[in-house]
Amino acid sequence: MDTEHLIANWQQVSEQVAQACAQAGHNDTDNKVILLAVSKTKPAAMVATLAQQGQRDFGENYLQEAIEKITALKNEPACADIVWHYIGSIQRNKTRDIAEHFDWVQTLERDIIAKRLNEQRPENMPPLNVLIQVNIDDEDSKSGCRPEELSALIGTIKSYERLQLRGLMIIPAKEGSEAFTRTQQLFAAIKQQHPELVAWDTLSMGMSNDMADAIANGSTMVRVGTAIFGARG
Secondary structure, three states: OOOHHHHHHHHHHHHHHHHHHHHHOOOOOOOOOOOEEEEEOOHHHHHHHHHHOOOEEEEOOOOOHHHHHHHOOOHHHHHOOEEEEEOOOOOOOHHHHHHHHOOOEEEEOOOOHHHHHHHHHHOOOOEEEEEEEEEEOOOOOOEEOHHHHHHHHHHHHOOOEEEEEEEOOOOOOOOHHHHHHHHHHHHHHHHHOOOOOOOOEEEEEEOOOOOOHHOOOOOOOOEEEEEHOOOOO
């Protein structure tokens, strides 16, 4: 994909997010929805192009590929304030690299991983922002903790000083607002039950095909790859 088409795609998706926010009654300051550009399998040059246009949040699934991009772009002036989100599965042998290179982790589902990220987050970096991935539809094929396991996991994570618990992330079973609605209710209930979670502000749900529906149901962050970058290749 050439630069012109990439920028046009990004502008179109940005406009769609803004329109969905307007339809949901959000205003620009109090209920800002973050567009997370999912750049997995795409070259660093594409990331740099969008960063130059003002895109700040990028999501990566594949650790080694992501580290190569982060390293390649860290000294580029337009890329200096990129916010990197890890959105892939997390094995124990990946935690140190994730803790050292990323600003956010969206796929936290087990205490052992939280413990390792906390221990391995460098002291000279801010606390690592984390989202708990919830298996909202109880699918055997999907990662994420079950809703009934959330309370115990939250209790553990909030004790870790090098982690900042920000909210929830889901990948629903299929398109439709029902899973989004249930997740928004769960998110709100946790906020009410845990007033000590002062940074509990992020609900990551919605992708290229369903982001408007997700925003209508309380999403604060949508993860969009294909509609911006084209099909993975």
